[in-house]
Amino acid sequence: MSLDRWVVCEQCDSVYTRRPLRPGEVADCARCGHHLYRHHRFDLERLLALTLATAIVFVMANVYPVVALNAQGAYNAATIWGAVIATWESGVAPVAFISALLVFFFPLSQICLFAYVLLGLRRGRRPAEFRQAMHALSLMQPWSMAEVFMLGILVAIVKLHGVMTVIPGIGLWSFAILTLLLAALTSYDLQDLWDIAEDVEAGRPA
Numbered sequence: 001m002s003l004d005r006w007v008v009c010e011q012c013d014s015v016y017t018r019r020p021l022r023p024g025e026v027a028d029c030a031r032c033g034h035h036l037y038r039h040h041r042f043d044l045e046r047l048l049a050l051t052l053a054t055a056i057v058f059v060m061a062n063v064y065p066v067v068a069l070n071a072q073g074a075y076n077a078a079t080i081w082g083a084v085i086a087t088w089e090s091g092v093a094p095v096a097f098i099s100a101l102l103v104f105f106f107p108l109s110q111i112c113l114f115a116y117v118l119l120g121l122r123r124g125r126r127p128a129e130f131r132q133a134m135h136a137l138s139l140m141q142p143w144s145m146a147e148v149f150m151l152g153i154l155v156a157i158v159k160l161h162g163v164m165t166v167i168p169g170i171g172l173w174s175f176a177i178l179t180l181l182l183a184a185l186t187s188y189d190l191q192d193l194w195d196i197a198e199d200v201e202a203g204r205p206a
């Protein structure tokens with residue numbers, strides 16, 4: 001009988017036979033109540049597809065103009081980075097810095113870390129820096145606030161609309177979709193990923 005059919009409670013060393021769970025089910029230790037394993041909301045392939053989709057939309061949101069402004073015949077297209085640099089140059093460096101963190105560096109780091117962990121697991125083992133990557137992901141989870149920036153863009157568009165013609169660009173739609181995808185990705189329960197990693201290493205389908 002193979003060892004991976006058994007699950008040992010980390011808290012009290014009780015041993016159980018692992019059985020398949022239905023969606024939403026959780027297996028807890030009967031003796032101490034410690035969480036043992038759960039049914040995965042997403043399997044490895046779906047999570048990887050979500051990560052890749054987020055990466056593509058992230059590139060689009062950063063490359064294409066968010067809005068095009070037309071004031072008295074002068075046409076001006078602004079990308080997210082253009083807006084961050086303009087904010088920096090207008091003398092409010094802290095706002096520019098925080099915006100850059102929230103809309104660029106945190107999402108990019110999270111996408112890269114998920115891709116690193118998932119691509120490693122897809123090859124059938126934990127990547128070398130799995131533990132560090134998971135730790136970084138859990139640290140960054142509360143800082144995923146792309147929706148705050150999205151709200152800021154919408155408020156700015158509404159305010160500017162009275163003064164000049166504002167035409168939403170591909171970057172804006174991409175950023176809206178990115179906000180949704182990032183919310184799905186970063187709200188992912190990382191404990192599931194630990195469970196998936198255990199399944200992968202034990203040769204169970206993940």
Ligand SMILES: [Zn+2]
Nearest residue numbers: 009012029032
């Ligand atoms: Zn226990």
